[in-house]
Amino acid sequence: MAGNQLKLYEERKERYIAAMELKKPDKVPIRLQLSEFTAKYAGYSYQEIYYEKEKNIDSVNKLLEGFDLDTITGAPSLWWAGLHDATGARYLKYPGRELDPDTQFQYHEEEYMKPEDYDVFIENPTEWILNNFLPRLHTEFSTPGSYRANVSLIKGAFGFATQLGRNQKAWETWAKEYGAVPTFTAFSKAPFDTLADTLRGLTGIMMDLYERPEKVRAALDVIIPHNIYYGMATSAGEMEFPLFMPLHRGAYPFLNPKQWHEFYWPSLKKVIEALWENGKRTMFYAEGNWTPYLESIAELPSKSIVFHVDQTDMAQAKKILGGKFCLSGNVPNTMLSFGKPDEVRDYVKGLIDEYAGDGGFIIDAAAVIQGDAKEENIRALIEAAREYGVY
Amino acid sequence: MTKETPTKNVFQDLPPGVCVPWEQKAKELGEITGDPEIIKKEWEQLETFAYVYIWWWVQR
Numbered sequence: 001m002a003g004n005q006l007k008l009y010e011e012r013k014e015r016y017i018a019a020m021e022l023k024k025p026d027k028v029p030i031r032l033q034l035s036e037f038t039a040k041y042a043g044y045s046y047q048e049i050y051y052e053k054e055k056n057i058d059s060v061n062k063l064l065e066g067f068d069l070d071t072i073t074g075a076p077s078l079w080w081a082g083l084h085d086a087t088g089a090r091y092l093k094y095p096g097r098e099l100d101p102d103t104q105f106q107y108h109e110e111e112y113m114k115p116e117d118y119d120v121f122i123e124n125p126t127e128w129i130l131n132n133f134l135p136r137l138h139t140e141f142s143t144p145g146s147y148r149a150n151v152s153l154i155k156g157a158f159g160f161a162t163q164l165g166r167n168q169k170a171w172e173t174w175a176k177e178y179g180a181v182p183t184f185t186a187f188s189k190a191p192f193d194t195l196a197d198t199l200r201g202l203t204g205i206m207m208d209l210y211e212r213p214e215k216v217r218a219a220l221d222v223i224i225p226h227n228i229y230y231g232m233a234t235s236a237g238e239m240e241f242p243l244f245m246p247l248h249r250g251a252y253p254f255l256n257p258k259q260w261h262e263f264y265w266p267s268l269k270k271v272i273e274a275l276w277e278n279g280k281r282t283m284f285y286a287e288g289n290w291t292p293y294l295e296s297i298a299e300l301p302s303k304s305i306v307f308h309v310d311q312t313d314m315a316q317a318k319k320i321l322g323g324k325f326c327l328s329g330n331v332p333n334t335m336l337s338f339g340k341p342d343e344v345r346d347y348v349k350g351l352i353d354e355y356a357g358d359g360g361f362i363i364d365a366a367a368v369i370q371g372d373a374k375e376e377n378i379r380a381l382i383e384a385a386r387e388y389g390v391y
Numbered sequence: 392m393t394k395e396t397p398t399k400n401v402f403q404d405l406p407p408g409v410c411v412p413w414e415q416k417a418k419e420l421g422e423i424t425g426d427p428e429i430i431k432k433e434w435e436q437l438e439t440f441a442y443v444y445i446w447w448w449v450q451r
Contacts, residue, residue, distance in 0.1 A: 079451075126405050130445050137448065160444050189450055198449050229407030230450055233443050 008179030012070045016181055016362070017240060020281065020306055020326045024359035028352055028389030029070040030382055031183050031328060031362045036104055036371035037378065038063045038076040046104060046371070047096030050081040053163065057170045064178035068382055071183040072174065073244075074167065079105075083159035087152045088139030091198075104370065112136050113199035115208065118215040121199075122222050133199070184283050186243035188231030188275070191223035191267035196249045205249070209259055220267040228274040235280055242283040242306055243275060251288025251311075265296055276304035284325075286312055287367060294320040310366045318355050327355060328362035331381055336365060336373040341380035348384035356389065363389065410441045 011026075018025035039049040042059035049056040056075040064072070081094040093099055093106040112133060113121065121128045135141040140152035174180035189197075195216070196205035208216050231243050249255065250264045272282050284305040290297070290312045297307065302324050309317050309329030317327055331347055332339075348363060355361050363385045369378070396419060405412070413431050417423070423430060 124405055126410060126442065126445055129449055130410075134445075134448060157441075157444055160447065161440070187450065194449060198451055226407045226446065227450075230443065230446055233408065233439055 005176060005179040009175055009181060012179060012181045016071050019360055019362050021303060022326060022360040024391045026391060028356045028385055029362045030385050031071045031364050032069055033073050033368045035076045035368045037369045037373045040371040041375060045102045047101040050077045050094050050105060053080060053166055064174060064180055071181045073183045080163050086155035086159060090137055090139060109201045111201050111204040118219060122218050125222055182241050184244035185238040185241040186231050186235035188227045188243055188245055190247055190250060191220045191227055192264045193248045194223050194227060195219055216263060224267050224270050227271045231275050231280060232278055239279045242281040245282050246285045247287060251290060252292050257292055260293060272300055272304060276301050284308060286310060291316050298324060314355060326360040326362060328364045330366040333365055333367050336377045339377060341376050344377045344380040345384040348381055349388045352388045408439050408442050410438055
């Protein structure tokens with residue numbers, strides 16, 4: 001790593017970690033979840049970044065050349081489309097295949113796990129996923145043991161390993177050549193989201209809460225240790241940076257508060273506490289509005305999470321969680337897409353004035369930044385954070 | 392002498408990180424002439440990879 005870039009890396013890392021530790025760094029850290037915006041800025045179509053790994057990675061190189069960011073989340077495309085073609089993924093539609101080449105990918109939600117699958121899932125989830133869920137989810141796997149299914153299993157595993165290896169190499173380059181610091185280094189989910197996102201889907205889980213609540217509880221109990229393990233396995237021993245946990249169905253009012261307290265929170269709390277006992281902090285990426293649940297979230301161990309504010313009331317979050325957890329957020333994505341740079345500057349100044357004064361604060365957009373964000377607004381966000389965010 | 396690999400899963404309650412437990416595999420391998428810990432360590436490394444790959448399809 002060249003001297004200047006190493007120094008930059010260390011400065012940014014120290015700034016980021018200090019905020020998560022509730023200290024006052026030299027400046028308020030800037031952590032933007034720049035997803036498809038990165039492709040647009042780099043001049044690549046969505047088809048190119050979803051399908052071509054090198055363009056996906058190169059878009060981040062271009063981003064890092066153009067913007068002063070303390071941490072980055074990595075390449076914009078999470079799921080290599082070629083790998084999903086190789087397995088025949090039914091649930092993802094990609095630009096350039098079924099969709100217009102410059103349209104964002106789409107997720108096609110279904111009840112891929114049926115109500116009658118609960119007992120087998122609870123008995124042995126890993127085996128059930130491989131033998132039942134994957135064939136249902138993928139056209140190429142649909143006849144286990146067939147030539148096509150065997151080939152697709154080989155391609156899927158090889159593609160998975162290839163992508164991991166290529167991303168690891170890219171991170172080394174981003175750190176060495178641009179002083180880029182990772183926002184997070186691991187992944188896991190709330191057990192309820194594991195069950196409700198890809199397995200049962202929103203319609204399925206909502207019916208289950210009324211028709212088979214005991215099965216939901218049993219499934220959540222089974223998922224807890226798997227989500228703890230998955231988080232630690234994907235950490236691969238890295239403990240300085242947080243684990244990314246995008247939180248979906250726990251936002252108000254997907255569930256009513258009674259359901260949230262009964263089904264969502266107990267299993268999520270256990271996962272986060274176990275990760276923290278193992279030395280891993282969670283980036284609690286609270287998508288939507290979590291205001292009604294702040295008092296419960298405050299029960300978590302101090303510093304065990306970074307609470308990200310999307311539509312949660314920031315003033316309430318500061319009042320209830322401030323001094324216990326680092327907060328991050330929340331420049332509205334609509335403002336970044338449809339607002340003016342002056343509005344963005346004023347909003348950032350307001351956030352820093354109101355919430356960053358005693359440290360423990362990270363500037364970010366409210367949600368993941370898509371391709372419709374205006375470049376001048378992203379620049380205004382960064383410039384304002386640098387101008388007003390000096391301690 | 393290595394026994395035939397069972398085509399059907401013969402174990403339940405697989406803990407996280409495990410697809411085919413080493414204890415089961417060790418029985419199937421029979422006598423191990425060298426250091427079993429070396430073989431176990433390498434087996435379990437690939438177990439973790441397979442496990443994370445299987446769950447990766449769900450954890451999104």
